Amino acid sequence: MKSRKITKDTESSSRRHYGDACAVAHGLDLVGERWALLVIRELMFGPKRFSDLRADLPGISANVLTQRLEGLEAAGIVMRRKLPPPAASQVYELTAWGYDCEPVLQAFGRWAARSPEHDPSLPVSPVSLFLSFRTMLDPVRARGLDARVGFRLGASTFLVRLKGGKIEVTRGSIDHADAVFIGQAAAIAAAVYGGQSLKTLAAQGVLMVEGDRKLAERFLTLFPLPAKAESMAARARRERRTD
Amino acid sequence: MKSRKITKDTESSSRRHYGDACAVAHGLDLVGERWALLVIRELMFGPKRFSDLRADLPGISANVLTQRLEGLEAAGIVMRRKLPPPAASQVYELTAWGYDCEPVLQAFGRWAARSPEHDPSLPVSPVSLFLSFRTMLDPVRARGLDARVGFRLGASTFLVRLKGGKIEVTRGSIDHADAVFIGQAAAIAAAVYGGQSLKTLAAQGVLMVEGDRKLAERFLTLFPLPAKAESMAARARRERRTD
DNA sequence: CGGCATCCGGGAAGATACTG
DNA sequence: CAGTATCTTCCCGGATGCCG
Numbered sequence A, B: 001m002k003s004r005k006i007t008k009d010t011e012s013s014s015r016r017h018y019g020d021a022c023a024v025a026h027g028l029d030l031v032g033e034r035w036a037l038l039v040i041r042e043l044m045f046g047p048k049r050f051s052d053l054r055a056d057l058p059g060i061s062a063n064v065l066t067q068r069l070e071g072l073e074a075a076g077i078v079m080r081r082k083l084p085p086p087a088a089s090q091v092y093e094l095t096a097w098g099y100d101c102e103p104v105l106q107a108f109g110r111w112a113a114r115s116p117e118h119d120p121s122l123p124v125s126p127v128s129l130f131l132s133f134r135t136m137l138d139p140v141r142a143r144g145l146d147a148r149v150g151f152r153l154g155a156s157t158f159l160v161r162l163k164g165g166k167i168e169v170t171r172g173s174i175d176h177a178d179a180v181f182i183g184q185a186a187a188i189a190a191a192v193y194g195g196q197s198l199k200t201l202a203a204q205g206v207l208m209v210e211g212d213r214k215l216a217e218r219f220l221t222l223f224p225l226p227a228k229a230e231s232m233a234a235r236a237r238r239e240r241r242t243d
Numbered sequence C: 001c002g003g004c005a006t007c008c009g010g011g012a013a014g015a016t017a018c019t020g
Numbered sequence D: 001c002a003g004t005a006t007c008t009t010c011c012c013g014g015a016t017g018c019c020g
Helices: A023-031 A036-042 A050-056 A062-075 A102-112 A126-136 A185-192 A198-203 A213-219 A232-242 B023-031 B036-042 B050-056 B062-075 B102-112 B126-136 B185-192 B198-203 B213-219 B232-241
Strands: A078-082 A090-094 A146-153 A156-163 A166-171 A179-183 A207-211 B078-082 B090-094 B146-153 B156-163 B166-171 B179-183 B207-211
Touching (some): A023 A036, A023 A062, A023 B036, A023 B126, A036 A062, A036 A102, A050 A090, A126 A146, A126 A156, A146 A185, A179 A213, A185 A198, A185 A207, A198 A207, B023 B062, B036 B050, B036 B062, B036 B102, B036 B126, B050 B062, B050 B090, B062 B078, B102 B126, B126 B146, B126 B185, B146 B213
Parallel strands (some): A146 A179
Antiparallel strands (some): A078 A090, A146 A156, A156 A166, A179 A207, B146 B156
16 A cells, blocks of 8 residues: 555545635635534644544544545645654644644634624533633733643643733643643633633532632633624614614 | 514524534534535625525525525524615625624635645636735735725626725725726736736736726735645655655 | 444435426 | 525435454
């Protein structure tokens, strides 16, 4: 087997195309299929293995994940890499251009978060949570803050570095963190976006804080949600009034 | 018939969901289906009728367009409106929140335009073209320019107003334009993005210019394309070199 | 276990024809 | 013009099983 495999229909590309020169349409040709953008999202903080992706994308099936990874690789968005011998497992990683689509995810997320139907109580993956921090940080509220906040979510750890109104997020060691949140991503989301107090969440045993508690409390206030769009119901009420 | 019609399955919503609190995933629940984002694109410069949408989205079928419009209306992105008696036809229009997704289209288009596989020679709708102008204008190159450029594309006309490094685009009258391009959208795209000279295109009879020709020539230089991402072939060559 | 190929059922998309 | 009805095709999701 010289190249990984022979695609069934004469070397790739009998996929459906929009046949439109518009860059948006071409983008949809690349990542418009179901799950594709979420696969990219999950790779945004670094490489992952096949089964990590499956675990972080509840609902995706193995064959669909395979197809998406093939498609994204063919498009030059994802590449596969073999880790050095110690753990010779295969991982999927974004190319430089793949990483460059974070602004797309940000614009899209910012817009969709205003949907009247958005339900923030659904489960959320760690990557989504930290991407949302990068997206929603209010530089004004973070002004003058210079701190390291760590997160322990099950097996994985993330470090958020705040300085000069900017934010940096890295997956990995949380040594030297000034404060550490310990809990599932959903609990942290409830604290930051759901307005749940640390006390309540701690009482429920779903979220704990170690280190600088004042810092932790302040951290929760740094990510204001955008105003919701007018819902259909509200629009109907308004129309009735102005009839 | 009080409400337009009864949706078959107990009032809406048995669509597939990702079940993910991430705003990106929710956005995909709203506009992730095929054609949805392109329908929104076509409405970006104002209301359109069903058949206008069909004409500007070559390849979409009537039933799919119907479904997308229903879905987008249910989501609060599109609304239907009946025009006043003179021309009592129905049109589809974006809600305020619908218009707010232009930054999503822009970020997405900017990213996708860097795809090695992007083919700008395909047909393009007028709306895509003018959205691309709003997206790609280089304020530095437009500095000091104060002008009105008109476009006559078949039946519809667009006016581009440049001033103070900013751009405004309106569909409608092109009276008071300093220069006017006359031709199909594809020809204008070839001139702006394909590097084709006005002379060549005029000789082919696909593009004409009236009014200030100097202005027209300068206009073509205002929208630089972003650098392409490294193609798979180039990456392979580079890898071979560093082996 | 990780990474697939394969088969199957349901449903969404595409094409065409038809109606108010 | 603005859709609906119908039929076919293809994609998605789930299960199973192979192979290193």
